[in-house]
């Protein structure tokens with residue numbers, strides 16, 4: 001019964017955002033509200049000898065200045081994020097070493113990265129708070145700084161956190177098949193090192209927290225620009241020692257997340273504490289310079305990889321040892337690292353596989369998952385290898401891909417690995433060879449090859465690069481929905497997964513509207529508020545549509561059935577003989593004799609007028625928690641056509657094509673928007689974006705002048721094609737789509753650049769492919 | 785407020801807080817006079833003093849364009865201007881775009897039709913840049929010109945393609961009116 005699912009329904013979110021009436025956390029103003037500013041470390045690694053806050057405290061308009069010692073006994077230190085610890089069967093299987101490494105709220109005796117919070121000033125307004133921050137004097141004793149993970153790993157290296165004994169925070173290994181014997185059977189092997197640098201997700205809205213404590217009812221109200229309000233609530237409760245139900249965390253309009261807002265940060269604990277302490281609302285809004293330093297970064301992996309293959313291109317085995325430079329802390333267990341290991345083989349059948357991952361700590365900002373979360377790194381490795389194999393065998397890379405694809409008839413395909421959620425990793429469906437074919441048709445591959453030859457003779461370097469991905473999406477453990485009809489007959493759907501650009505209010509209302517046979521206008525979706533339902537998880541890891549969408553569908557369907565049963569009582573007709581449409585329920589045989597949703601909702605109330613059938617609970621509401629059996633696998637192909645200016649090393653993207661399978665498409669306009677936006681971020685990673693630290697651990701790329709976010713000039717209009725293999729792992733057949741766009745561009749663009757420069761045999765082993773780097777490679781190749 | 789604005793009073797262990805000045809200006813058609821600190825940024829003045837929170841602050845160092853407003857008809861980054869500099873000026877913010885009855889103007893409507901926003905944080909800045917461009921350029925621009933027009937605004941969500949479509953649609957619906 002899908003009338004609205006699958007349609008380009010216009011967004012319900014837009015009106016407020018277009019008229020400036022949306023409410024982001026910085027827009028919240030409360031009576032008597034104080035504002036906070038934070039003093040952050042200017043050293044990457046140093047002992048704190050002394051902090052002098054006396055002048056700051058005396059400054060007019062200052063309410064409080066807190067340092068680590070002031071929090072002792074009041075705010076507990078962070079524990080690790082249990083939400084990301086490994087399920088026990090996976091733990092059994094890979095027997096990882098994971099050392100606990102939670103971060104302090106405020107640095108006490110020592111700082112371990114530039115940007116780490118040391119002191120918080122609360123004042124009557126932000127200007128005064130920043131004045132006072134400038135009056136705090138910290139005496140540092142510099143310690144040796146580690147910025148290179150290979151150095152940090154060495155036995156003789158200074159240890160950042162003494163209690164961990166060394167700087168290797170985690171270690172794990174995954175093995176499939178028999179790597180040694182496979183390598184012995186190979187005709188060729190290639191050994192190389194591939195690197196994906198550190199980047200920053202950089203949502204356009206920075207982080208921010210507002211907290212207000214109401215003494216009368218002991219209620220703590222917190223607004224935070226977060227992807228995970230429930231997680232924020234749970235840690236405030238644990239660390240500030242409050243009854244959980246007395247805390248309400250709201251994620252209002254959130255200006256992008258992309259992963260970095262999927263952690264709980266010290267400010268989200270301490271600002272609420274300060275609001276309670278001073279019985280005044282307190283607001284803290286991060287500025288962009290703080291954001292670049294202290295909001296968590298991501299990626300930063302180096303893979304030492306070796307691949308064994310036959311002369312016909314069949315890949316026999318792959319061996320990889322990689323380091324993830326996680327900065328000064330890791331509270332996310334093996335999240336990105338294990339994702340990389342699980343996804344590295346992608347769509348390819350590689351029966352013998354051995355990967356060792358190590359998470360190493362350095363004096364940089366801690367890392368967290370960011371759009372793709374370990375997959376772009378893995379795809380960069382795999383798809384560069386495909387091109388290197390093709391070079392070695394002197395065949396078109398497409399042939400190497402085709403040779404090694406998992407075939408549609410092999411679906412569902414058992415990968416012989418566990419997924420991060422502890423289930424067997426089984427790819428449920430899909431047709432990869434067909435997907436590639438579709439992508440190559442759109443770009444006109446054969447024709448391009450012709451054109452490329454002609455253009456080369458004219459001295460023009462154009463190239464084509466392909467990359468592919470699979471992605472486990474819609475991870476559990478659960479997501480819930482409450483669907484109810486209020487006494488005015490309006491339908492409400494509350495979900496635990498809160499949006500930050502993903503269009504939940506629109507797409508989830510489409511799902512609900514279809515169940516009730518009404519227009520999405522008659523459904524209001526609410527999210528991002530812990531008071532809506534008892535449990536919630538959040539929006540990250542391409543999970544919103546899969547988990548919240550399924551919960552809304554099941555809850556809507558059950559409420560519809562209940563309404564038919566009540567209407568049956570009201571009309572004295574068997575529910576099976578009833579129809580529900582356009583807000584009315586009537587006997588199929590006699591549409592004029594109807595009751596409205598409003599009337600049914602009133603009849604659902606308890607009491608003497610209730611028409612709820614015997615044995616059924618009164619009430620016009622159903623709650624359902626969807627628990628995915630496992631993740632569902634999206635997949636896709638990206639093809640980039642680029643032109644390289646040999647003189648300047650400048651890369652121009654001439655065309656970009658994406659074919660993807662995200663199962664059932666709820667709203668094509670929204671899905672395409674997610675892909676286009678993801679590709680733009682991926683292009684940033686491929687060509688422009690890199691977080692750079694100097695040898696002293698100083699952040700060199702701390703502004704938007706140094707950290708280059710793609711503008712409209714750099715991002716092409718992506719041409720898209722769709723495959724629609726419905727997922728059997730949820731009732732609506734969807735697969736997640738949020739991250740896919742960002743996964744492939746580093747690989748597809750690097751491959752395209754190598755393809756363009758084939759006459760010079762240039763190998764790109766790291767991104768971003770900045771003009772100066774590419775120019776260096778060109779010069780080097782020409783000199784040979 | 786960013787470190788840049790702290791920079792203005794580096795050696796001020798003590799700041800003249802009584803130091804207020806008077807500004808008179810016209811904001812979204814309304815004349816007003818206010819007493820403000822000279823160091824107050826125009827973006828903060830609009831958001832905090834006037835409650836016009838539709839103007840967003842994304843970087844406070846003049847790159848992202850989220851804070852774009854019109855000052856005497858020209859698009860300006862309000863995070864790079866002091867409120868005192870706006871004395872005597874006519875200012876328009878995103879709140880001025882829709883009609884009194886709440887209906888969206890051409891460009892706002894085109895944004896909604898083309899899914900030109902996701903999180904919507906950058907949107908007010910884009911709308912104001914485009915508003916100023918459309919006032920100054922009546923002729924339908926080329927794709928390159930459109931990209932140029934929005935190249936000073938960052939959007940981290942949309943990848944721009946739908947914003948470009950929206951601008952095209954806004955021009956054609958304006959021309960067909």
Ligand code: FES
Pocket residue numbers: 840841842843844845846847848849850851852861862863864
């Ligand atoms: S906030 Fe003014 S340009 Fe970014």
Ligand code: FES
Pocket residue numbers: 204255256501900901902903904905906907938939940941942
């Ligand atoms: S819509 Fe989110 S930054 Fe543009």
